[in-house]
Amino acid sequence: MILQASHLSRNFGGLKAVSDVSLDVKEKEIHSILGPNGAGKTTLFNLITGAIKPAAGVVRFKGGDVTGWPPNKLAEIGVVRTFQRTSIFNQLSVLENVALAVRSKRRISYRARVSAALDRSVNDQAAQYLERVNLKRALNTLAGHLAHGSQRALDIAIGLALEPTLILMDEPLAGMSCGDRQGIADLILKLRDDLGLTVVLVEHDVGIVMSLSDTITVMQNGGVIADGPPVAIRENIRVRQAYLHGNYAS
Ligand SMILES: Nc1ncnc2c1ncn2[C@@H]1O[C@H](COP(=O)(O)OP(=O)(O)O)[C@@H](O)[C@H]1O
């Protein structure tokens, strides 16, 4: 297991947002956390990525205890989350946005006056990440002018620039058109297949999750109701009940 969350809990007032949740993520898998709105998916994600601290439970990455580590410290050891646009500087070009992340990874101050050669190598590397997410044609576009789907792709490129081994994404497909969704879904597959990354995906689109995932953990009311490969999840009676009014009756 590359990532193991054991018995995580977190309340908000009297509400058990996440209650005794365990998650075992295998290396180089796409592991999705699926569940209806309010199930606790984002809270679990925030507990794992250090945005909030668990009241109980342990998070291990490659066997080491990383419970409560802040995002920057997690990024240093290869655990990176995407931020759904909040990490994007609209007034900078697409290339500059990724170059900033490359500089941060290489610990070069963004204000440092660096040599032209170093500048070029940073930009070349940034361009490679953009090629990975099919944004190379938009290098010089202002990030704020990108279409929604492309901003998500840029967000992923910024994440890649931090050289993760494990990348976590909270609803990367939210609010996207159908075509854009497929584009990002294909990109997520490439992260696993071409870059060998492990992906933890929080998503409530059942169809996408079924088609992308190696393993699915289904949450409801703060707890795990099912865990397994898509075929097993599809047949699981508790999952079917949770989605009684949902969109997969097939
Ligand atoms: N910061 C918070 N303060 C109070 N309640 C919260 C907070 N964050 C989430 N919740 C509540 O916890 C529950 C789980 O929310 P969340 O993890 O966002 O679910 P999901 O991502 O599955 O939709 C919901 O009932 C939500 O209202």
Ligand SMILES: [Mg+2]
């Ligand atoms: Mg959520």
